[in-house]
Amino acid sequence: MSYRRFKKLLGETSLERKCRLMFAGALLLLIGASFWVYARLNQRVVEEQQRDLAKLLIAQNLTVTHWEKTQSLIDPETIDIVADLSRTLKPDDLAEEKWRFIPQDYENSDATRRPTETYDHDALKKLLYGGEKYWVYVDSEEQSYHYYEPIIAKENCLLCHRDRQFEPQISELDEMMGMARITFDLKKTQHDIDRNNAILTVMAIVTAVLGMGIAYLIVRYVIVKPVMHLKDVSDAIAQGELDQRADIQTGDEFQELSHAFNRMLRHLVSTQEELRQTNVSMDHKVDELAQANLRLHDMNQIKNEFLATMSHELRTPLNSILGFSDVLTVSDNLTEKQKKYLRNIQSSGKNLLVLINDILDLAKMDAGRMEVHSVEFSMVDLVERQVLSMKPLAEKKNIDLSWEIDENFPILNQDAGKIEQILSNLLSNAVKFTPEGGRIRVDVSIFDEDLFDLVVADSGVGIPLEDQSIIFEKFRQGRSQVGSDLTTREFEGTGLGLSIVKELCRLLGGQVLLESEFGKGSTFTVRLPLNFVCLNPQVPSNGMISLHQPGSYSPAVGRTRAT
Template sequence: MGYRSIKKALGATNLERKCRILFGVCLALLIAAAFIWVAYNTERVVMKATRAEGQSALTNQLLRKHWDEWENDPDSKAFLKALLDAFTYHDYETEVLGLDTVEQRALTSRIPDHPHELDIVKRLQENIRLAKQGEMPLGEGDGSAEAMIGDLSNDTVFAEWAIPDRNEYHYYQPVHWHVECTSLCHAPASSAGIMSAIDSPNPTPVGPPFRVVKVVIPYEGTKDAINNARAGLITVGILTVFLAMIVLYVVVRYIVVKPLQHLRDVSEEISLGNTELRAEINTHDEFEELAQAFNRMLRHMREAQGELRDLNQSLDAKVDELAQLNMRLYDMNRLKSDFLANMSHELRTPLNSIIGFSEVLGSITSLNDKQRRYAQNIQKSGRLLLEMINDILDLAKLEAGKMEIRPSEFDLSVIVRAHCDMVRPLTEEKNIDLNFVADDLPLVYQDQSKIQQILTNLLSNAIKFTPEGGRISVAIAKTKHDRLELTVEDTGIGIPEEDREVIFEKFRQSTAVLDNDGLTREYSGTGLGLSIVREMCKLLGGEISFESQLGVGSTFKVQLPWNLSDRPKFSSDLSNKLDALARPDTDGLRPKDIARAAS
């Protein structure tokens, strides 16, 4: 199982189970490591005790053989045998091993026949050689029996071999010879007897042979001790883990999980609407502080809900008031549009009569110059007033969305050139040079009358604000995006930087056309021309832009679709604003608020 699988398994469980699993695994690993170390050292102690038993048995057997050889009194020999038997716990087997066949008195040896045992004897011989090179030679006692016995018990070099299958433990220890041992007791078999050697005033030492004493001890006790130690450690480990898990369960269950479950239950009840409930944890620790913080948060939330409820009530009243005002504004705007349309229509009839009668009056030959001038003033003022009324009527239609589009296929170059020729007399009066530039263009599918009206307003403004001796250029082209581009460029007074945002607004003109007091106009007009042009461009699915430099001139560019296939979705800014005001805003309102706003 990989790390991600373990993480996923732990992540899908609850906190209590996570704590038990993680703590149990960590505790089991720690206890296993500790008990393995204890088991290892216990086994070493048991083996050391077994080794000490082997050393004791070896010393016991050597002493037994020496007393058997040296003691001649039968009673003393029987007493010593009984004494040694009392201190012997097992029936040990003792054997002397060597690497040669030299016979020694009272010391019968044999060459090991088992390869492993032979290897042990050779290794012990090598260890003895290395020990002699690094220490004082052994066997330099004073020749007393105590010194010889002490040397015989020397355990600095030994070997052991445990054979569990045969239930045997073999302990090997080399024999450490003294000069007296080889000259008195264990001389070669061809030498004189022991007593003659003792009686000799100058005994001749003989080189000691290498001999190893092997003691065979039953291994069952050692094996049982090791197994009992292991079983005890495993039992203690299991009990320790089990008791630790019980303690952990109690600690996690009642100290950690229970307060958290209480907080969870309280939060669920609060989410269901029971905001009067509070968390009650009296543990005098961080959980109690958490419960107090939770209660403070809940109290602040209820206070915020109360404030929000009051604000909603106030907002409901404001929304109702605004809805009523919006409806009144919508009605007033509709009445205004109807009034402008009706009044413009009603005013045009008498104006046409006035203009007609002024033309008839001006054609009378009997009038003097002063009377004829008065008749021309009446005619000029009537036409200007009629133009203003037409502009107001067009703007009212645009804002009301009642302006109709009648697309047709026509030659744009012919229409624009004819329109330029129509206004050329006005430019000639001010000595203005009017130029028209057009490429060989295909037929355009647009509303001819609307384009003519756009061109009329742009040329009217250009002629009006271009001084005598100026220049006006008109150009049409087809862009790479398949759009119609109409450009009107003049060398007029230009538009100041601060007025570029207001020239498209209704009844607004640039401050450059006002006199010094800012109240009277130097140039006549209603201030509706550019506003009508922009609304008509939107109506035809296009846009208008301009570039201007004060005192140098202005360039207006109109871009429209070359083929007006579908009627563009059009609505004026004023209509959009009024519709938005009249329409209740239901975003973020509750169902009862929406129903009240709809009613």
Template sequence: MLKLKPIRISLANKCQLLFGAAVVLILTAALIVVAMRMQALVEAAPLERARDFATAWLNNHIRLGNALLTIEEGGRGLPPDRDFGLTLIEDFEFERASGLDPFLARTIDRFSTTRKHQTFDIAEDTAGRRFYRYARAVRSSDLVSAQQLATGNGQAQEPIGPPEMILLIQLRDDRVAVEAATNRIYLVGAGTLSGLLAIGVFWFITTRIILSPVRVLRDYAGQVSRGDLNIRSDINTGDEFEELSDVFNQMLESIRDNQGRLSDANKSLDVKLGELAASNVALYEANKVKGEFLANVSHELRTPLNSILGFAEVLSESLSARTGPVDEKRKRYVGNILASSRHLLNLINDLLEVAKIEAGRVEVRIAPVSVDDLTEGLINLMRLQAENRSIALKRRVEPDLPILETDANKLQQILFNFLSNAVKFTPDMGTITLSASLIPEIPHTKPAQVRLSVSDTGPGIAPEDQQKIFEKFTTLDPSVTKEHGGTGLGLTICSELAELLGGSIELDSELGKGATFSLLVPVKAEPVGPIRRPPSGHGSEILAGEL
């Protein structure tokens, strides 16, 4: 839908339009009231003349002469050829007069039922000319008052009694229309002149007093927007515009001070960024040297350690092959050499694995993996360690799980670490369960995954420690470390390997209720690390020694 752009109108034009409309409305309302009052005064002039005629007739100051009209003539209105007419209607003629003229009918009824003594109306003759009709009720009290006033022995009294006659005066006054037109001309002229004068005054006020300081401030703001912060506003009007000018100058001072502080802060930040970049480079180099040193040292340590393990195994086999009595102390010493060497080899392998992961030299070998075969092999591999401590080892795998496309060695390494930790921390007569289930695909959001979980009935892990155990060299129970060994790198390595396989690790545990470590791996892995696919025809056989 097309959006209309609003029309831009300057402040000066808005003020002039608004003030002009206000002036027009105010003057129009005022002139309408004046016009109505002047029209009423003009219309009242014929009424006043008719009332004077009626009073003069009552006092016998005038004679009717040829101005007298019969009831039939007066009932039809004022003839076009006459400007004045007077009709005297006696009380016995009221009924006949009411039938001749509706105005007379209303007048007679009003005078008969109320104490009103005069009515007034405007009519038109047959030629379309306006004339005025005035009816005066003459009661007995009026006649008495008129006689007393004529002799100078009385005063006007309130009307008393029914009307004895009605005096109908009809007159024409062409000056009323002329005066009304003249009044309108004067009113329109005065209104126009007053409006123009008011608009001119408002224009001068808005332009000189209101808009001039605004334009000055606008020009100053334009120069500030172009980068000139040294300019200052100088408005001396003694009102809010001067206050606004002072605030504007204070704002410029604040902006300049803030810019100065910001410039100093940027310079300091540039220095710190340079130092930080140098520190990052040094840290990167140190980390690189550390990784290379760790990998080289680990490799160099593994070579003599393998020789020690080999000779210790030869000694153990030779002691076992003897038919005669065997020195138990010597046999115990050889066993200690084997256990310590294997423990040291595991530590070196963990350090070497971490170094390879940090250096980004871990390859992901994608191959088909059967979840059923994988879990069964792991159960068989851990069964002896579990039986030695009377721990029940269970396997729960959903039927018809899909074949995984992932790195079998790394997948088995993660699960083997979960199972080893479970055996370490589960008390005797406990239970360890290895389970596998399918997490269906969410279209366009999440691919299908397989959840591989290891649950135990061990002591559990506190919520505040569940993130710590995935950090390097972290162990929560030093006594277990002394008993079973370990560097605190196992779960760190598992977390890194799970990320390389495009999966994740979840932990659900409560103190005293055991723990469940779950590996969520996609059915078709999208690994993060370098991918390497084995040649066609090669399976995914895994040896325990590769763990």
């Protein structure tokens, strides 16, 4: 029986009850088995004694029979004396037996001489043909004992039963002359056996009761009491009484267990004190960290406001510079050298204006001030306009720039300016990082009923796998060749384009995905909702919102959370 089955049989009970049940069951089994074996041994002894008694009675009766048969050769008075001695010397408490000699050829004799008991035939077959030394039959109904033993011819038997013609007749030595049967009553013997069995049963019950009582005392005071003491101490400690200690003085494993329990408590108290002190120190550190975070947050806000203000302030004089340079380009009294310088001023000014606009956009998004203008527009027109505006730059590098969009593409309800900025940044990067003779393709398709994909794929230098996790961070560019440092760039740029794309996608409720293999090109997939949905009920209905908590969009579901 497995432990689980044994546990299921006992059920959820206490240790004391389990021990009592197990000890009692084992004790009853052992005592019952031992007394049963003892009773069987007594029964065997009684059976052996009955056989010995039957053998002695057969010898006695054979002796008396020989005296009676040979009375013609012996003095009759001597025969009478021997018979009286046989009856006198027989114990008084011995059961009255019935003696009979059954010759071997009784089946061929007269019917009056045949035994009436049917088991005499079985006994004769067993002894004559089976080679048995004796045969016993116990009649349980009449409570009688029948013992059969063969009579074998010896040398002295041949003198009388062969020469003098005494019955039965024999001719050879060791020949079976017949069998002797002794029958006596078993009532007194069975009564004695029943009395002994009753005494054994009573002794077994008394022994089992005493054993269970002793087992109860042992379990109660040697096993359960120390365990209950440990339980009480544990409960007290659980209630906060940490000064409690186990006190078991048994000189055995329970005492060692109590010492180990006390050592564990002392270690627990010391560890708890160390944790308390650590928690106090951690509280101070957390407070300091919180104050530092507040200062950093304030400084970050100041930085964002500074960048936004400075970008705005820088853009104003820069627009003036670009405006006056445009005025100067139409002047007729400029030399070719002056016109070249003027074109350099315009080119540098425009690049600086793009950089300032990027910084201003990032500052607005970090500060949560970027506004979303949701309007209805045609995506076909937007893609065509951006691709055509980027066509001259692609043709200078002999790059094949193509685009594909279904003419029946649905009208979007999104921020057209920001989607245009996203596409412009992706196309600029694709042209910048695609070598001469390369290919750039723009695809727009429906992803599902609520989302659409804007895909820009190029055959440029690609992005190494180790750089793909940081390529969307601010002021980061990928490595143009294996082993080159991030700060050593082959291509110009500030590294703000992809970070702006990522923030704008998040702002519009979408996400940007990247698939790239170094040396084989890159594919950027912008996944946006077809209709910009603001989840903030306080947003005005004019489609313009201002976000004050960056990161409040859920790209996974393609929706915007505005606060």
